[in-house]
Every structure is written in C-alpha cells, then in structure tokens.
Amino acid sequence: MSTTALQPTSEPPPTAVDERLAKVSFLTKLLQRPELGAMIGAGVVLIFFAVTAEQFLTLSGIARWTDVASTLGIMAVAVALLMIGGEFDLSAGVMTGSCGLLMGILATEVGMSIWLAIPLTFVFAAAVGFLNGTVVVRTGLPSFIVTLATLFVLQGINLGVTKAITGTVRVGGLRDAAGFESAQRIFASDFWAPHNFRISLVWWIVIIALATWVLSRTRVGNWIFGVGGEKIAARNVGVPVNRVKVGLFMMTSMAAALVGIMIALRLGSVQAGQGIGEEFNYIIAAVAGGCLLTGGFGSAIGAAMGALIIGMTFIGIQFSGWNTDWRFLFLGVILLAAVLVNTYVRRRAEGARS
C-alpha cells in the first residue's frame, strides 16, 4: 500500500488555536500514566514497613521481598499484557503447577535430561495457551469463563496424573536428574552472598523491560492496545485481532511455564497443588498497576509495581512479627484502593467525557 501523502488542492480551513483548550500541564500528563497510582502505593507501603520492621530495608530484607515480588511479578506482567489486550487468564496460576509437574515427570519418571524437558514444557504451555485463545476468539465466550474451565481441568489433571504416576501428590527427586545443576544455575540460583538475591529478580527485570519495549515501541504493542480498547475499530483498520489475542494467551501460558520451572528447580520437587489461587494475586497486581478490567489501558511497569506492593506486604507483615493471615486483608484493601484510584485516573485521562 502506498504511503504517499496527498497534497490538498483547496485551502484547508485556518488552523486557529482553540482558546478553550488549556495548556497540558505536567501534572495532567503524569495523571495519564497508568502506573502512577501503583508507584505512590509502593512508596507508601515501603515507608510503612521501613518504619515497622528494621530488617525491611537491609539488603537481606530487600532480597526477601524482591524474591516474592519477582516470581509473582513475572506472571503479573504477562497477565497485564493479556488484560490490556482485553482478556483474562484464570488458569495462569494452576498452569505454573502443571508446567512444573510436567517437567518433573519428564525428568524423573521418563528419565529425560532437564534440558530436554524444559523446551517440551514450553511447547506444552504454548499449546494450552493456544487452546485457551482459540476457544475464546472462535466462540466469543468471555475469557473469564473459558479459562475458569481450564483452571479446573488442569487442577484435576495435576492431581490425578501425579497420583497415578507417583502414587503421591508430589513429584520429587529432580536433583538427581541429568542437567539439574546447570538448569538450576540459570533458573533458580542466588547471587550476591550473603544477602542471596534470587536470579528470578534478574529474569523479572528483563521481562519488564521487554514487555515495556513491546508495548510502547513495537507494532504488536500498538495492536495490543487497539485490540483491547476497541476490537472492532482495530479489526476495521486491518489489525489481526484474533492472532493478537491467541498470541497473548500463549505468551501468558509460557510465562507460567517459566515460573513453574523456576519453582520446581528451586525446590527440587513439585507439589500437585502448586499455583492454586495464585491467579488472583497476578490479577490484583495488574489491576493495582493500572490495568483496566475492560482492557485497552495499562502498563508492564505498573503491573510490576503492583507485584512489588504484594511482595513487600507479604514479607513486611512477617518482618513486623504480625500474624501472616493479615496479608489477605491487605490484598483486599490494595485491590479496592487501586480500582478507585484507577477509575479516577482514567476519568482524568479521558477528559471530561465520562
């Protein structure tokens, strides 16, 4: 298609400055950023726990909460991209368990090298994502329902297959599998002794940077916003809507595979119940980070901030010596506050329209 601009033959109407339009202030610009709320929230939580627990801001303390935030955050970033594209994946949590179990069974029961089991696990994850996405775009059913079904199917398979093969509800003995040590070094090691930062933190930062690059600088990123914001408009201008959505589902499942593999290699064994309920944490992180439940708005950095808030809260409560059951109350409050702030921010971003 040619991209030559056509020159106007008649005079266009004069481009008068509209005196009713106020200058865009820096503050308004800032308020249009989806991650603003989460950044402020993260700051508040950080200061709060820095005051209540003195370990919190030591290097070892930071290593602890960035560990929680990173495993959660990798998924939160993936789920955020999917949410910007207008869809949900409730199966993402259980998927981390399925992938860990699959890799474990391939390595221990089948006797494969870990380095062969890992790519196969990713292929499996891609296939599940493809299935989720294809069912959603072909049937037009809400992804909330479709992936809820996937969640239960996977949960059943995780338990059933694990019991049938191992006779217990866990797959163990990964440490004896070929290639375990080299794989662990890449997916589940520590660095910077004695504080022991987790390698997952590095993976997380790389994934945030990659997701931000894709969203803000690439064509696919533009399509993700378009597909989530106004599907029909995007389709009308030639965006391959279905391919974008299926691709996002596949990406989310593969992120779950990465996290599942990391956890399996860290512990050397996988529980059949691994990952159940985690999907809500991912969604809370993404929403706290400014993703709209309706799609078309959000950012990877925001979701990462949301994961950081959750990580700091979990560990901060422990450090402060409180009963860890309170963390659920925190999560609920964070979610509600985030949605309220986001609604306000979006109204500002959309101007006086809504």
Next chain:
Amino acid sequence: MTPLLEVKGIGKYFGNVIALKDVSTVVNSGQVTCVLGDNGAGKSTFIKILSGVHEHSEGELLLEGQPTRFRSPREAKEAGIATVFQDLATVPLMAIWRNFFLGSEPTVGAGPLRRIDIKKAKSIMREEMAKMGIDVRDPDQMVGTLSGGERQAVAIARAVYFGAKMLILDEPTSALGVKQSGVVLRYIVQARNHGLGVIFITHNPHHAYPVGDRFVVLNRGKMLGAWDKGGISRDELVKMMAGGAELEQLTHELERVT
C-alpha cells in the same frame, strides 16, 4: 472509462431475512456517490459488503473492471478501499498518533529491534491533521478527549494518507454540529479532488446534495432509484427520502431550517 467500482444487482441475505436486494451503482474516481436512506434501509449492509465485513449473497462487484469478493476487511483495505465507520473508527483510550497509524505503523530498524518510528508517526499525523484544519498540539492526547468531528477527521485523514483509492464514509456527519459537519463535507470534497472515489452514506439529503455527483436512495433493503446530479433536484431528493406521508411536515420543518 472503467469505473473504479461497479456494483451490479447486489444482495445480501441473513438466513431468510433479505437485508439488501438488487442494488446497482457505480463509483468513479474523483466523484462522490451518495447512498441515502432512512434507518433500516440497508445502508449499513451495503457498506459492510463493500468494506469486506460481509460477503454478498448475490450480484457482482467489479473493482476496476475485475470481479471481486472481499472475504475480510483486510482484503478490502488491501484493494484500496478505506472505510470510516461512524462510532467504530478509532480507539478512545489510545493517543491520536497511535490511532492514526494503528495497523500500518511506520517502523525503523530490523529484526528484533524493529520498532515504530514514533517521531515520524507524530509529525506525519500533525501534518495530515493540519490539512484538515485541526491543530494537534499534543499527539499523545487520547482520541477519547476529541470532539466527534475531530475523531472523524482522524479517521478520514488516516484513510486519505494511506493512499486509499476509495473512501467509504458511514454517516460521518450524523452526530456532528452544523459547523463541524461543514468541515467534514469540505474534506469529502478534498478527498474527491485528490482523485479518490468517495461513497458517502447519510440520511441527510442536505449534506449529500452539495457534495454528491450521484445519488442512490435505498428503502427497506431495495433501491428506490439512482440519479446523476443533473437528473435530480435537491427538492426531489428530499422528497424521495421523506416519502409522501411525512412530506408536508418535513418541508415545513425544512423551510425554517434552510
């Protein structure tokens, strides 16, 4: 001369519902074909066939003399047909420049470093919008904050910029005020002067008459008639649109308006 697009006895059924039957017209480059009709007349079905959303059930589409069938909006777009849908032309939560280039983003770099040329995209968008008489000061402004006319302008400017041979406008003026309608009509004329074939769908004969070269009037899925500009007067066109019964009241109303 072969017309840019020729429509011969086209029809569309949804199950046993006849949405459109036996519509024929031509669209020439550098001319405006107006499709008029009240709500439910089949205007939407007609443009959806031309823009690749629906496939026609009967009849023929000849694009530059070649029989054509569009299976998807992408195919129609690749054939040079750009459609601006009334409400669904833009994504409200996206920046103006992102909307302008959605689906056809200019890129720099290669391989994994291939990225949108944001600077170029912004400056082209500002230039093209300036041609429409809209001064965009902040290309990052969200389209949702623009007025209805400005949003149409983004979509029209985009279609013209991307070298469409034919522009289909779905009720571009129906939601607009008088002044903004005038701006959109002026841009229709500009697109025509640039050699585009324009299909202008409207239910307002007063918007159609000044810019149209050919008029097709639809009613309840069928064609009431087609005229060249010389073959019909504005009053006759209004009469065709209105139908006998309401005519009295309508002329009364219009006398006050015009």
